[in-house]
Amino acid sequence: MGLHELPKLFDFEVVSSEDLKFMPMSVRFNLDRFGLRISLAQWQMLPHADRVLLARFPVDDDAALEPNFDHALFEMMRTHANLEPEWFTPDPQPAWRDTAAVPDGVLNQCRVAKLPALDIAHWAQLEPFKRYVLTKLARKPEGNHDFVPAMREFGLTG
Template sequence: MHLYQRLPIFVFEIEACENLKFITMAIRFNLDRNGQHLSLADWQRLPQAARETLASCLPGDDDFAARLDEIARDHLGRAVERSVDPASTAWQDTNTLPPGLLRQCELADLTPPDVGDWATLPAFRRYVLTKLSRRDTPNHCFVPAMLEFGLARTPAEL
């Protein structure tokens, strides 16, 4: 069984995250939710089994922070840092599309979703789209995520 088949990984993440070389969106969510920061370099220093343990945590897992701190102490020699920049909470507002999402739609030449469609998305999916939209440059995962979440159509569907 492939790793992605037993972990909370979106289809658009499989190529980058299948071997857990990169941090999954579920882990990013848990890091942001707990005000923790883990660099990619530190993530890659963790043994594969530790990465799999963390990657198996569902978004919003209440035990994630303690589990990460324990793993970091065991394998990095210290607890993880606390994030100095609070994560955006724009994804929590179901009445307004985040400005970054609108910008990414414009950059990708996509029609933004309706606010009603945004509001009905599960919170974790809203978080993912907001996280993918935080920069002013195109994000290569944004369009695949929009397609996967049913918020964009392929040219064949138009």
Template sequence: MGLYDAARLFGFEVESSDNLRFIPLAVRFNLDRFGMRITLDEWQQLPYDDRALLARFPVEDDVELEKNFDLALEEMLKTHANTAPEKIARDPEPVWMHADAVPETVIRQSSLSGISAPSLDRWGQLDRFQRYALAKLSRNTDKVNHDFLPAMKEFGLVE
């Protein structure tokens, strides 16, 4: 699998990413997956074309591209922000990897949003990147995430 032809954005992200001003979920996914963290300020220091390139990296497993994402991000940050991505521990068992249990945070965010949580069957039918997106959007259980309901609608979990 090679790079996507265009930045990988969910429909609900197109407006909220503000033309890649904010870090899209595809980039967040790869950052988390590869144990890296960058700040929004660092992201915004990258030229648009670099941000678009990072958002074109696949969200599927591809060992060959893993190092390329790492190296590309490191070189971009070094060149444009005079910094390096922070290295963080990878979560060996992220909740979104499990199709057999709806995460408590997703259930709570559903409740805050005034909708039913996905059934176990529907959760299991989502691909892992969709599950990642809902888990990421539901991290804060104290307030409604403005992208959570649009994501649930886009994934066919609510009408």
């Protein structure tokens, strides 16, 4: 599986991530699936061209399909920040993979945003990366400013 031609950005991310000052969801997804963690400050130490390259990596649920994200990130961090990403053990069964239950955090974000609760049928029909995004946006109890725009972009609310 090859790199995308352009960085993978959702419409709701364009304002905050178009210049890649902030980590787009595609990069966050790949960090999480490989069990890597970098801070925003470390991300911003990378040259823009490197951030663009990292945002072009596929967002497939199978890390074996694209094993070079982690290698690229390590090389970039060593070269430009003289650091290495932190390792952590990824959750083998994250909530976004479960198509039989909408995660509590997502339901909470719907309540906070005064949206109807997302039903299981709509949740199950979402592609895995979109389920990941909603779950990531819903990880804190307070409202996330990108949650409603993401729900709208994914066709889950009017």
